[in-house]
Amino acid sequence: MAAGLITLMASVLLPALELGADALKFCLQISVAVTAVTLFVSALFIRRIIDDRRQIAESEQRFRRAMEDSAIGVAIVGLDGRILQTNPAFAAMLGYSRAEIEALTFFQITHPDDLQIGRETMIALKEGKIDSFHFEKRYLKKDGTPVWAQLAGSVIREDETGKPLYLVSQIEDI
Structure with missing residues:
Protein backbone atom coordinates (compact mmCIF):
# COMPACT_ATOMS: atom_id res chain seq x y z
CA MET A 1 0.00 0.00 0.00
CA ARG A 65 -14.46 -18.39 38.34
CA ALA A 66 -18.04 -17.27 39.01
CA MET A 67 -19.40 -20.48 37.53
CA GLU A 68 -16.87 -22.87 39.07
CA ASP A 69 -16.89 -21.36 42.55
CA SER A 70 -20.63 -20.77 42.90
CA ALA A 71 -22.16 -22.35 45.99
CA ILE A 72 -25.36 -23.14 44.09
CA GLY A 73 -25.86 -25.04 40.87
CA VAL A 74 -25.42 -23.20 37.60
CA ALA A 75 -26.29 -24.60 34.19
CA ILE A 76 -26.18 -23.25 30.67
CA VAL A 77 -28.91 -24.96 28.68
CA GLY A 78 -29.55 -25.01 24.95
CA LEU A 79 -32.99 -24.17 23.59
CA ASP A 80 -33.46 -27.87 22.89
CA GLY A 81 -32.95 -28.64 26.60
CA ARG A 82 -29.41 -29.99 26.23
CA ILE A 83 -27.16 -29.15 29.17
CA LEU A 84 -24.27 -27.33 27.52
CA GLN A 85 -22.26 -26.51 30.63
CA THR A 86 -22.68 -26.87 34.36
CA ASN A 87 -20.72 -26.30 37.52
CA PRO A 88 -19.52 -28.73 40.21
CA ALA A 89 -22.28 -27.71 42.65
CA PHE A 90 -25.07 -28.73 40.26
CA ALA A 91 -23.41 -32.01 39.28
CA ALA A 92 -22.83 -32.87 42.96
CA MET A 93 -26.42 -31.96 43.88
CA LEU A 94 -27.67 -34.67 41.51
CA GLY A 95 -24.85 -37.17 42.02
CA TYR A 96 -23.41 -36.96 38.52
CA SER A 97 -19.99 -36.09 37.21
CA ARG A 98 -19.98 -32.98 35.05
CA ALA A 99 -19.30 -35.07 31.95
CA GLU A 100 -22.29 -37.29 32.72
CA ILE A 101 -24.72 -34.46 33.37
CA GLU A 102 -23.55 -32.49 30.32
CA ALA A 103 -24.49 -35.50 28.16
CA LEU A 104 -28.13 -35.23 29.29
CA THR A 105 -31.03 -32.90 28.66
CA PHE A 106 -32.79 -30.87 31.30
CA PHE A 107 -35.87 -33.01 30.67
CA GLN A 108 -33.99 -36.23 31.51
CA ILE A 109 -33.14 -34.96 34.99
CA THR A 110 -36.55 -33.41 35.70
CA HIS A 111 -39.17 -35.26 37.73
CA PRO A 112 -41.99 -36.43 35.40
CA ASP A 113 -44.60 -34.40 37.32
CA ASP A 114 -42.61 -31.20 36.65
CA LEU A 115 -41.91 -31.70 32.94
CA GLN A 116 -44.93 -29.68 31.81
CA ILE A 117 -43.88 -26.46 33.55
CA GLY A 118 -40.40 -26.88 32.07
CA ARG A 119 -41.77 -27.26 28.54
CA GLU A 120 -44.17 -24.32 28.94
CA THR A 121 -41.39 -22.12 30.28
CA MET A 122 -39.09 -23.07 27.40
CA ILE A 123 -41.78 -22.21 24.84
CA ALA A 124 -42.52 -18.85 26.50
CA LEU A 125 -38.80 -18.01 26.53
CA LYS A 126 -38.35 -18.94 22.86
CA GLU A 127 -41.39 -16.89 21.84
CA GLY A 128 -40.18 -13.87 23.79
CA LYS A 129 -43.18 -13.85 26.12
CA ILE A 130 -40.86 -13.96 29.13
CA ASP A 131 -37.17 -13.26 29.65
CA SER A 132 -36.72 -14.91 33.03
CA PHE A 133 -38.36 -17.46 35.30
CA HIS A 134 -38.40 -18.54 38.93
CA PHE A 135 -40.13 -21.59 40.42
CA GLU A 136 -39.66 -24.71 42.53
CA LYS A 137 -39.32 -28.07 40.83
CA ARG A 138 -38.05 -31.56 41.41
CA TYR A 139 -34.97 -32.97 39.78
CA LEU A 140 -34.00 -36.61 39.64
CA LYS A 141 -30.68 -37.63 41.13
CA LYS A 142 -28.57 -40.18 39.31
CA ASP A 143 -29.96 -42.90 41.60
CA GLY A 144 -33.53 -41.83 40.71
CA THR A 145 -34.45 -40.13 43.98
CA PRO A 146 -36.15 -36.75 43.65
CA VAL A 147 -34.65 -33.56 45.04
CA TRP A 148 -36.56 -30.30 45.38
CA ALA A 149 -34.82 -27.21 44.08
CA GLN A 150 -35.43 -23.53 43.58
CA LEU A 151 -34.84 -22.74 39.90
CA ALA A 152 -34.22 -19.25 38.56
CA GLY A 153 -33.05 -18.48 35.08
CA SER A 154 -33.06 -16.18 32.13
CA VAL A 155 -32.70 -16.35 28.39
CA ILE A 156 -29.61 -14.96 26.71
CA ARG A 157 -30.44 -13.34 23.39
CA GLU A 158 -28.42 -12.29 20.37
CA ASP A 159 -27.66 -8.57 20.65
CA GLU A 160 -28.72 -7.49 17.17
CA THR A 161 -31.78 -9.64 16.52
CA GLY A 162 -33.02 -10.56 19.98
CA LYS A 163 -33.03 -14.21 18.92
CA PRO A 164 -32.80 -16.52 21.96
CA LEU A 165 -29.47 -18.37 22.14
CA TYR A 166 -29.48 -20.32 25.41
CA LEU A 167 -30.62 -20.24 29.03
CA VAL A 168 -28.62 -19.57 32.16
CA SER A 169 -30.11 -21.25 35.22
CA GLN A 170 -29.28 -21.10 38.91
CA ILE A 171 -30.43 -24.10 40.91
CA GLU A 172 -30.52 -24.25 44.70
CA ASP A 173 -31.22 -27.41 46.67
CA ILE A 174 -34.10 -26.77 49.09
Missing part, protein backbone atom coordinates in the same frame (compact mmCIF):
# COMPACT_ATOMS: atom_id res chain seq x y z
CA ALA A 2 2.73 2.46 0.97
CA ALA A 3 4.75 1.60 -2.15
CA GLY A 4 1.74 2.23 -4.37
CA LEU A 5 1.11 5.58 -2.73
CA ILE A 6 4.74 6.58 -3.18
CA THR A 7 4.67 5.57 -6.86
CA LEU A 8 1.49 7.58 -7.42
CA MET A 9 2.89 10.66 -5.68
CA ALA A 10 6.18 10.40 -7.54
CA SER A 11 4.43 10.10 -10.91
CA VAL A 12 2.42 13.25 -10.17
CA LEU A 13 5.17 15.34 -8.58
CA LEU A 14 8.34 14.34 -10.43
CA PRO A 15 7.47 15.95 -13.73
CA ALA A 16 7.08 19.27 -11.91
CA LEU A 17 10.51 18.95 -10.33
CA GLU A 18 13.80 19.21 -12.01
CA LEU A 19 15.23 15.74 -12.33
CA GLY A 20 18.26 15.18 -10.21
CA ALA A 21 19.34 15.07 -6.59
CA ASP A 22 16.54 17.36 -5.36
CA ALA A 23 13.87 15.16 -6.93
CA LEU A 24 15.40 12.04 -5.45
CA LYS A 25 15.67 13.67 -2.03
CA PHE A 26 12.02 14.78 -2.21
CA CYS A 27 10.82 11.27 -3.12
CA LEU A 28 12.88 9.80 -0.31
CA GLN A 29 11.33 12.21 2.21
CA ILE A 30 7.84 11.31 1.01
CA SER A 31 8.70 7.62 1.24
CA VAL A 32 9.97 8.00 4.81
CA ALA A 33 6.89 10.01 5.84
CA VAL A 34 4.45 7.51 4.35
CA THR A 35 6.32 4.59 5.94
CA ALA A 36 6.32 6.31 9.34
CA VAL A 37 2.58 6.97 9.17
CA THR A 38 1.93 3.38 8.08
CA LEU A 39 4.01 2.01 10.96
CA PHE A 40 2.26 4.30 13.46
CA VAL A 41 -1.21 3.27 12.30
CA SER A 42 -0.17 -0.40 12.30
CA ALA A 43 1.17 -0.07 15.85
CA LEU A 44 -2.12 1.48 17.01
CA PHE A 45 -4.08 -1.31 15.35
CA ILE A 46 -1.90 -4.03 16.91
CA ARG A 47 -2.18 -2.40 20.33
CA ARG A 48 -5.97 -2.36 20.00
CA ILE A 49 -6.01 -6.05 19.11
CA ILE A 50 -3.79 -6.90 22.09
CA ASP A 51 -5.96 -4.83 24.47
CA ASP A 52 -9.15 -6.44 23.14
CA ARG A 53 -7.72 -9.95 23.56
CA ARG A 54 -6.60 -9.16 27.11
CA GLN A 55 -10.07 -7.86 28.02
CA ILE A 56 -11.72 -10.94 26.52
CA ALA A 57 -9.38 -13.24 28.47
CA GLU A 58 -10.11 -11.36 31.71
CA SER A 59 -13.86 -11.55 31.07
CA GLU A 60 -13.67 -15.29 30.37
CA GLN A 61 -11.65 -15.80 33.56
CA ARG A 62 -14.24 -13.89 35.65
CA PHE A 63 -17.07 -15.94 34.14
CA ARG A 64 -15.21 -19.22 34.69
Whole structure:
Protein backbone atom coordinates (compact mmCIF):
# COMPACT_ATOMS: atom_id res chain seq x y z
CA MET A 1 0.00 0.00 0.00
CA ALA A 2 2.73 2.46 0.97
CA ALA A 3 4.75 1.60 -2.15
CA GLY A 4 1.74 2.23 -4.37
CA LEU A 5 1.11 5.58 -2.73
CA ILE A 6 4.74 6.58 -3.18
CA THR A 7 4.67 5.57 -6.86
CA LEU A 8 1.49 7.58 -7.42
CA MET A 9 2.89 10.66 -5.68
CA ALA A 10 6.18 10.40 -7.54
CA SER A 11 4.43 10.10 -10.91
CA VAL A 12 2.42 13.25 -10.17
CA LEU A 13 5.17 15.34 -8.58
CA LEU A 14 8.34 14.34 -10.43
CA PRO A 15 7.47 15.95 -13.73
CA ALA A 16 7.08 19.27 -11.91
CA LEU A 17 10.51 18.95 -10.33
CA GLU A 18 13.80 19.21 -12.01
CA LEU A 19 15.23 15.74 -12.33
CA GLY A 20 18.26 15.18 -10.21
CA ALA A 21 19.34 15.07 -6.59
CA ASP A 22 16.54 17.36 -5.36
CA ALA A 23 13.87 15.16 -6.93
CA LEU A 24 15.40 12.04 -5.45
CA LYS A 25 15.67 13.67 -2.03
CA PHE A 26 12.02 14.78 -2.21
CA CYS A 27 10.82 11.27 -3.12
CA LEU A 28 12.88 9.80 -0.31
CA GLN A 29 11.33 12.21 2.21
CA ILE A 30 7.84 11.31 1.01
CA SER A 31 8.70 7.62 1.24
CA VAL A 32 9.97 8.00 4.81
CA ALA A 33 6.89 10.01 5.84
CA VAL A 34 4.45 7.51 4.35
CA THR A 35 6.32 4.59 5.94
CA ALA A 36 6.32 6.31 9.34
CA VAL A 37 2.58 6.97 9.17
CA THR A 38 1.93 3.38 8.08
CA LEU A 39 4.01 2.01 10.96
CA PHE A 40 2.26 4.30 13.46
CA VAL A 41 -1.21 3.27 12.30
CA SER A 42 -0.17 -0.40 12.30
CA ALA A 43 1.17 -0.07 15.85
CA LEU A 44 -2.12 1.48 17.01
CA PHE A 45 -4.08 -1.31 15.35
CA ILE A 46 -1.90 -4.03 16.91
CA ARG A 47 -2.18 -2.40 20.33
CA ARG A 48 -5.97 -2.36 20.00
CA ILE A 49 -6.01 -6.05 19.11
CA ILE A 50 -3.79 -6.90 22.09
CA ASP A 51 -5.96 -4.83 24.47
CA ASP A 52 -9.15 -6.44 23.14
CA ARG A 53 -7.72 -9.95 23.56
CA ARG A 54 -6.60 -9.16 27.11
CA GLN A 55 -10.07 -7.86 28.02
CA ILE A 56 -11.72 -10.94 26.52
CA ALA A 57 -9.38 -13.24 28.47
CA GLU A 58 -10.11 -11.36 31.71
CA SER A 59 -13.86 -11.55 31.07
CA GLU A 60 -13.67 -15.29 30.37
CA GLN A 61 -11.65 -15.80 33.56
CA ARG A 62 -14.24 -13.89 35.65
CA PHE A 63 -17.07 -15.94 34.14
CA ARG A 64 -15.21 -19.22 34.69
CA ARG A 65 -14.46 -18.39 38.34
CA ALA A 66 -18.04 -17.27 39.01
CA MET A 67 -19.40 -20.48 37.53
CA GLU A 68 -16.87 -22.87 39.07
CA ASP A 69 -16.89 -21.36 42.55
CA SER A 70 -20.63 -20.77 42.90
CA ALA A 71 -22.16 -22.35 45.99
CA ILE A 72 -25.36 -23.14 44.09
CA GLY A 73 -25.86 -25.04 40.87
CA VAL A 74 -25.42 -23.20 37.60
CA ALA A 75 -26.29 -24.60 34.19
CA ILE A 76 -26.18 -23.25 30.67
CA VAL A 77 -28.91 -24.96 28.68
CA GLY A 78 -29.55 -25.01 24.95
CA LEU A 79 -32.99 -24.17 23.59
CA ASP A 80 -33.46 -27.87 22.89
CA GLY A 81 -32.95 -28.64 26.60
CA ARG A 82 -29.41 -29.99 26.23
CA ILE A 83 -27.16 -29.15 29.17
CA LEU A 84 -24.27 -27.33 27.52
CA GLN A 85 -22.26 -26.51 30.63
CA THR A 86 -22.68 -26.87 34.36
CA ASN A 87 -20.72 -26.30 37.52
CA PRO A 88 -19.52 -28.73 40.21
CA ALA A 89 -22.28 -27.71 42.65
CA PHE A 90 -25.07 -28.73 40.26
CA ALA A 91 -23.41 -32.01 39.28
CA ALA A 92 -22.83 -32.87 42.96
CA MET A 93 -26.42 -31.96 43.88
CA LEU A 94 -27.67 -34.67 41.51
CA GLY A 95 -24.85 -37.17 42.02
CA TYR A 96 -23.41 -36.96 38.52
CA SER A 97 -19.99 -36.09 37.21
CA ARG A 98 -19.98 -32.98 35.05
CA ALA A 99 -19.30 -35.07 31.95
CA GLU A 100 -22.29 -37.29 32.72
CA ILE A 101 -24.72 -34.46 33.37
CA GLU A 102 -23.55 -32.49 30.32
CA ALA A 103 -24.49 -35.50 28.16
CA LEU A 104 -28.13 -35.23 29.29
CA THR A 105 -31.03 -32.90 28.66
CA PHE A 106 -32.79 -30.87 31.30
CA PHE A 107 -35.87 -33.01 30.67
CA GLN A 108 -33.99 -36.23 31.51
CA ILE A 109 -33.14 -34.96 34.99
CA THR A 110 -36.55 -33.41 35.70
CA HIS A 111 -39.17 -35.26 37.73
CA PRO A 112 -41.99 -36.43 35.40
CA ASP A 113 -44.60 -34.40 37.32
CA ASP A 114 -42.61 -31.20 36.65
CA LEU A 115 -41.91 -31.70 32.94
CA GLN A 116 -44.93 -29.68 31.81
CA ILE A 117 -43.88 -26.46 33.55
CA GLY A 118 -40.40 -26.88 32.07
CA ARG A 119 -41.77 -27.26 28.54
CA GLU A 120 -44.17 -24.32 28.94
CA THR A 121 -41.39 -22.12 30.28
CA MET A 122 -39.09 -23.07 27.40
CA ILE A 123 -41.78 -22.21 24.84
CA ALA A 124 -42.52 -18.85 26.50
CA LEU A 125 -38.80 -18.01 26.53
CA LYS A 126 -38.35 -18.94 22.86
CA GLU A 127 -41.39 -16.89 21.84
CA GLY A 128 -40.18 -13.87 23.79
CA LYS A 129 -43.18 -13.85 26.12
CA ILE A 130 -40.86 -13.96 29.13
CA ASP A 131 -37.17 -13.26 29.65
CA SER A 132 -36.72 -14.91 33.03
CA PHE A 133 -38.36 -17.46 35.30
CA HIS A 134 -38.40 -18.54 38.93
CA PHE A 135 -40.13 -21.59 40.42
CA GLU A 136 -39.66 -24.71 42.53
CA LYS A 137 -39.32 -28.07 40.83
CA ARG A 138 -38.05 -31.56 41.41
CA TYR A 139 -34.97 -32.97 39.78
CA LEU A 140 -34.00 -36.61 39.64
CA LYS A 141 -30.68 -37.63 41.13
CA LYS A 142 -28.57 -40.18 39.31
CA ASP A 143 -29.96 -42.90 41.60
CA GLY A 144 -33.53 -41.83 40.71
CA THR A 145 -34.45 -40.13 43.98
CA PRO A 146 -36.15 -36.75 43.65
CA VAL A 147 -34.65 -33.56 45.04
CA TRP A 148 -36.56 -30.30 45.38
CA ALA A 149 -34.82 -27.21 44.08
CA GLN A 150 -35.43 -23.53 43.58
CA LEU A 151 -34.84 -22.74 39.90
CA ALA A 152 -34.22 -19.25 38.56
CA GLY A 153 -33.05 -18.48 35.08
CA SER A 154 -33.06 -16.18 32.13
CA VAL A 155 -32.70 -16.35 28.39
CA ILE A 156 -29.61 -14.96 26.71
CA ARG A 157 -30.44 -13.34 23.39
CA GLU A 158 -28.42 -12.29 20.37
CA ASP A 159 -27.66 -8.57 20.65
CA GLU A 160 -28.72 -7.49 17.17
CA THR A 161 -31.78 -9.64 16.52
CA GLY A 162 -33.02 -10.56 19.98
CA LYS A 163 -33.03 -14.21 18.92
CA PRO A 164 -32.80 -16.52 21.96
CA LEU A 165 -29.47 -18.37 22.14
CA TYR A 166 -29.48 -20.32 25.41
CA LEU A 167 -30.62 -20.24 29.03
CA VAL A 168 -28.62 -19.57 32.16
CA SER A 169 -30.11 -21.25 35.22
CA GLN A 170 -29.28 -21.10 38.91
CA ILE A 171 -30.43 -24.10 40.91
CA GLU A 172 -30.52 -24.25 44.70
CA ASP A 173 -31.22 -27.41 46.67
CA ILE A 174 -34.10 -26.77 49.09
